[in-house]
Amino acid sequence: MDNIYQHFRPEEKEFIDQVINWREFVEDSYAPKLTDFLDPRQIHIVQSIIGSEQNVKMGVFGGHADCERKRVLLYPEYFSPEKDDYQIVLFELKYPNKFVTITHRQVLGTLMSLGIKREKFGDIFIHQERIQLIIAKELQEYIKLELGQIGKTSVQLIEMPLDEVIHSGEMWHEIQTTVSSLRLDAVLSSVYHISRQKAQTLIQHGLVKVNWRTIEQTAFTCEEGDVISARGFGRSKILVIDGKTKKEKWRIHAGVLK
Known part of the structure; x- marks a missing residue:
């Protein structure tokens, strides 16, 4: 766990500590641990920390496959989770x-x-x-x-x-794009096909949320699992950050709500 916090945002430290406690509970008690409903970014953090753990496995379920908020079940190797276990x-x-x-x-x-x-x-x-x-x-x-x-x-x-469970008819359209940086204004500009200046104006006027929290800093750094919403432009989520191109741009895969 060599400074695990450096891989995440400072404000996520408390949640990271919680995930580590969950993992230790499963290892020590050899029993499953069910979380509350987590958003996509939180689920990404759990996946990053649990990763390829040998002793602790991870299941995710929120009602059906397309749900955004889901409960996570951490469990030892012997356990075979079923839908009822997600309560x-x-x-x-x-x-x-x-x-x-x-x-x-x-x-x-x-x-x-x-x-x-x-x-x-x-x-x-x-x-x-x-x-x-x-x-x-x-x-x-x-x-x-x-x-x-x-x-x-x-x-x-x-x-x-x-x-x-009914399906709301929401359709996510997957796109691949490159951005000059992972700053919120750059990502917003590329994903929604608007000018960088327009993106900055939306952010500064409090019209942009990341993970359901209003962000007014144009230089805010986006990460995998983030759900972004901009008033008038709908919602998107960063599925994968796929490294840099030869021209030092970031490749990202995003889902955009149609």
């Missing part, structure tokens, strides 16, 4: 959809107002009038008891089998 529950919201529109932001806000931490629920799916949410099983009874309305609209929660 995930799927709910569908029943509401008068002919008269009311409920947005992703409203669902998210309501869950947070109930005192539920963001890491305790996974993706929220909205497709046409259907709304589903994925919850950590330990909150199943609390959610059923407390979530009776969103805004002024009464809602009813129906538990669904996980294989009935």
